[in-house]
Amino acid sequence: MAKKKTTTSATPFIDALRVGEGFVLADADTRSTPAFTGDKVQGKEALVAADDELDTLQEQLFAMSRTGDTRRRLLLVIQGMDTSGKGGIMRHVVGSVDPQGVSITAFKKPTAEERKHPFLWRIRKALPEPGIIGVFDRSHYEDVLVVRVHDLVPPQQWARRYSTINDFEKDLVDDEVTVIKVMMHISPQEQKERLAERLARPDKHWKFNPGDLDERQHWAAYQEAYQVALDRCSPAHAPWFVVPADRKWYARLAVQQLLLEHLRALDLTWPTADFDVAEQTARLEQMR
């Protein structure tokens, strides 16, 4: 914990990574480590050091929902290019939380059934219950990213979606959902290395698809689509956070700390018993 204090700067990750007015994605350094001054070893230590606090806050959130003390829940949205490390976030950050308090949904290419409905239909179905940390591996933003890059629907249709998304997220926030939107930001060079590793290792072949290289050729169009989404869908109540992700250890620490800082702000506590503790203790003692 002492080590963490010397390496985590005074700036919260929330402030260092929040997308504000005039943010330019192309200018963000994918190898930088905002709000953290330590190296990889210290970063990994800081990740482990924060586990207990994250555990406690998550359990308090869960407990307060069970006793009816809160309807609050979190929605962590993870977006990023192929190989940006979304899976690693699921495994190493989300995976460190009690699985009973977490709900992960991975949004793939919409099914035939899903395509019959408005694009938010499958999203709404996957929203977390009170007390739960919901995690979206990809999300409704795909409907203004891949859909825009490939014109999967007419432009006038995807163009309307930015304001639809803003209205939707405003409703969520008003309904006690803490929305945390994270873009895992890698460089094309880093992606090339990661794809090369998937091709070099037989135990990683299943993660590779020749289509990944086709998509890579649209890199610039994707970055542009991300820039527009960041510009148009980052209101103060549900801002984007852009996490430099060329260094996996940093990206994991950053997402963990974003979760933690949002949880801390909720003033969580252990619920007070709604029964007479002394009475129940006496009753239990009398039992065989």
Place this chain on the structure above:
Amino acid sequence: MAKKKTTTSATPFIDALRVGEGFVLADADTRSTPAFTGDKVQGKEALVAADDELDTLQEQLFAMSRTGDTRRRLLLVIQGMDTSGKGGIMRHVVGSVDPQGVSITAFKKPTAEERKHPFLWRIRKALPEPGIIGVFDRSHYEDVLVVRVHDLVPPQQWARRYSTINDFEKDLVDDEVTVIKVMMHISPQEQKERLAERLARPDKHWKFNPGDLDERQHWAAYQEAYQVALDRCSPAHAPWFVVPADRKWYARLAVQQLLLEHLRALDLTWPTADFDVAEQTARLEQMR
């Protein structure tokens, strides 16, 4: 690993814990540690030591399902009296697996909607997809346990359910579901201590409910209901495993090892690439 070899006996946990002909629940020692000769420290070490293998097998199962090489999935059913440690299994055993490959469903008192349907309706809806380890925190067995103890439906109705369950599980097994049913077996003395701890600790009060003490008074009836379920629903293709659970460290190790032994039996491997690796590597290299 060396330590593990010296403390895990030659008997697989599957054989040591499987419910066979003539099994008597009342005779099972809730503090014993079948198939393991080590102490608590060694047990905790063995749990950690097996993490990597569990990780790899789970990822292979997941990978093979993604490439269409298998439809296999696991269903781990966890039953037990209040405080028997079901939550600890979710947190410490299931929680050590990549959350993207796991799906936990906790079955509470049926909702009004659920009560309108046959008792297996909500169970079927929660079955794992191919490649996934599904985990049930309580299950369809509640419908012959709490329902039987309190006669929540007429006896002739719950009496029919044993064969309905057997048919259902047979269909699952025929459909490439590996069914692993675990009863966490504690003594009433151990439950008393664990309830007392919940009452003594303000951070545990939310887990306590005065109704837990009412339920405790039906201990004998529950044990009888479990005995009948074990007698009637333990065919060779989907047997019960009774895990002595007074020692939390042992119960966690046992459930992990049961999972592991079942996964090992599936002959999992990394899927072979369905694309030309050299060709794709050359293509990637030519990209900027």
